Amino acid sequence: MSHFPGLFNYWIVIFLMMAGFYVVISQGNLVKKIIGLSLFQASAFILYISEANVDGGHVPILEEGITLYSNPLPHVLILTAIVVSVSTTAVGLALIVRIKETYGTVEEDELQEIDNAQDEADTPDQKQQIAEEKEI
């Protein structure tokens, strides 16, 4: 296991990623799902930044007498990704707020039940009735 310390970062990243993934697929509350997605996202950030690191490297700001720097490219990618992630998370949360206002719940099971009940209620007769009402 000569690799152990060198790969430890990646394994933690995988653990965090799977923790986020687990929240997304197993829990019913939509807000919690978004938090799970954010955990997942943050683990990807850690992966990139770990990759950018160089042993004995220096912060990538030029200084006299220093020649070994960490890789600035992943830093740039992740810096912008963090700000994009907050905007996209906000869009997800906004959708959840509207779902709550329309359905009165943010639990996936209940949403499914309400939807199924609506589908069953929509017999052809009722649909025709609604269409007629709209025409009037």
Add this chain to the structure above:
Amino acid sequence: MDIALLSMLSITAIAAIRLRDLFAVTMLFGIYSFLTAAFFLTLDAIDVAFTEAAVGAGVTTVLMLATLRLTGRYEQTPKHSPLIPILVVCITGAALVYGTLDAPTVGDPEAPSQTHVAPRYIQQSADEIGIPNMVTSVLASYRGYDTLGETFVIFCAGLAVIIILGLQDSGEIHPGRSAIGDQLVLRVVIKMLLPFILLFALYVQLHGDYGAGGGFQAGVIFASGFILYDLVFGEGDARLIIPPNWLRRMAALGVLLYAGVGVTTLIMGKNFLDYSALAESPTAGQHLGIFLVEIGVGITVFSVILTIFFAFSGRARIAVKTGRGGS
């Protein structure tokens, strides 16, 4: 140090999965972001750590709390058995761990990611761009296209939130009435801190060429200053200072400024976003171009983050007024 931080991250993640109180989960997520930021700092990524601390621990937490106010604090216990998800997660995780066994170790200077384009940025950015912070020169100049795209994504996300939630307000603004009640200590502290927060944001914006910082971080810090003011000094008070109408225009203005710099360089006979056309000497042109582009980014990020906050908080006030929303 690394191992301690990473273990704390894992513990926070497990706690976040197990808790059913979403308020506590949101707080844990804030802690998680702060730990991530600290970890980035140990890996020499100060620009990134900076952004993560401002965005993850600050703005995202506030947005999640605003959502919880509308959707309710507690989640139900899941009815399904967790066995199948755990199995799926374990298999995926095992496959990924198997994949890392061939990966270069962290910090290996010979890793493929260190030998491709990075040496050029590190060795030649001083001559080609002429500013010390390599992250800023890659962000605004070498990879200016990417950053323009990212700015557009942020702008579009802001638009999407306005379309979904609307920027309307209940019409009544209650100066001095805050959701958290009248907190004298907070008021005094915020009053003293606020000028420094805004000043610091300007410093981060304008000093991004030389030290850590730039438009993205400055925009977020500037916006969080206003968010703090709105949270502590009363519902909708920040709207009196910066009306939402302005914000929408400012968000578009930032993107236009960025793209406008690109078009200007085209007109002056160089490639899109090739700033060396802007001044006599190439490095002076790069300086000017990066400065303008960073200001564009800063304006857009600031207005979009504040717009999103206004949309959520305005919605919460409408919900309270009409009796809709969470318990």
